[in-house]
Amino acid sequence: MMEESIYVAGHRGLAGSAVLRLLQRMGHARVITASRQQLDLTVQSDVNTFFEARRPSQVVLAAATVGGILANAERPADFIRDNLAIQNNVIDACFRHGVRKLVFLGSSCIYPKFAPQPIPESALLTGALEPTNEAYAIAKIAGIKTCAAYNRQHGTNYLSLMPTNLYGPGDNYDPRGSHVLPALIRRAHEARVSGQSELVVWGSGTPRRELMHVDDLASACVFALERLNASDIGECINVGTGIDLTICEIAETVMQAVGYRGRIVFDTSKPDGTPRKVLDVSALRRLGWNARIALQDGIPSAYQDFLARYAKPDTTARPI
Ligand code: GFB
Secondary structure (H helix, E strand, O other): OOOOOEEEEOOOOHHHHHHHHHHHHOOOOOEEOOOOOOOOOOOHHHHHHHHHHHOOOEEEEOOOOOOOHHHHHHOHHHHHHHHHHHHHHHHHHHHHOOOOEEEEEOOHHHOOOOOOOOEOHHHOOOOOOOHHHHHHHHHHHHHHHHHHHHHHHHOOOEEEEEEOEEEOOOOOOOOOOOOHHHHHHHHHHHHHHOOOOEEEEEOOOOOEEOEEEHHHHHHHHHHHHHHOOHHHOOOOEEEOOOOOEEHHHHHHHHHHHHOOOOEEEEEOOOOOOOOOOOEOOHHHHHHOOOOOOOHHHHHHHHHHHHHHHHOOOOOOOOOO
16 A cells, blocks of 8 residues: 555544554554544544644544444434534545545445345435434435535545444443444353353344444455545445344354353343345445455454453453
8 A cells, every 4th residue: 555644533443443453454654543532523623623733645434423223222312413523524624634535434224224135325315214223324324425525526535435233353342332243242241151041132133134343344444545436436335244144143143152052032122123234245346345254253253352351251241
């Protein structure tokens, strides 16, 4: 890669930390980061001052307020306010300060609840959204449209990547706020070490989810920085594995990785969310990128991350 200065916004989150790890592994010497204490991305003047001082030539916008189905359902105002503010400020700062390429990260929940499966990029704005994450999805759709509008009006090179559900090192294991995979890893681990006979799984277990290791997303981001231009893609491009499983099957895979042999019980007071959202990943494949990390390999390594960060061997996980 040409030695660009790359600002990774959100480098402490799941996606941003994976991008940072990969750039560091590649020996990239000019990576720019700023902690939340150093830079509040919701404050426009601070974002402009930062860009003026650091002058990145490329930006990966991985900073966002994110969470699982319950966090989205309970805090829609936080999700729409924070994400609109962060992306507006960063995208406009990219334009004002001459950033050559921006990679904006969205989410597969931007597509209609009952989109055709696998979901092609053309399904955007063709139907009503899933209510549990509508606020977050509206913000991300606004981000796609903002990038597209700057490209159209100003000839910029801003790319919107839409990753499927992510997991991996640096995930959030908070029982109420997290996504399904880290939640089940933690709960299965705690059930095993405390000898519980049942594992609680939210909802009916029938929704299907496509899970991608975050190191694959990082590789797609670097691929986009190095090889893609906005003119190669439409307004957004899907990043996923193209493979999904039921929540029940995901729970069984987690139980196997954790070595827990109890019985699954379903808590149907919790929402199911979208029945299915597997991405059509053919467009990015045609451009030369593929996901590589199989779930059977990724889940055990995610469990090792959980153990290293939150649990002493053979004791219950510490409160997070
Ligand atoms: O991963 P998750 O929270 O988010 O939930 P979404 C996926 C499915 O797993 C739902 C079930 O059907 C949940 O009911 N599930 C089972 C659980 N047990 C659990 C558990 O213990 N915790 C959680 N969290 N789920 C999010 C969106 O949707 O996906 C965001 O809310 C974002 O906006 C993100 O797009 C990628 O896949 O339903």
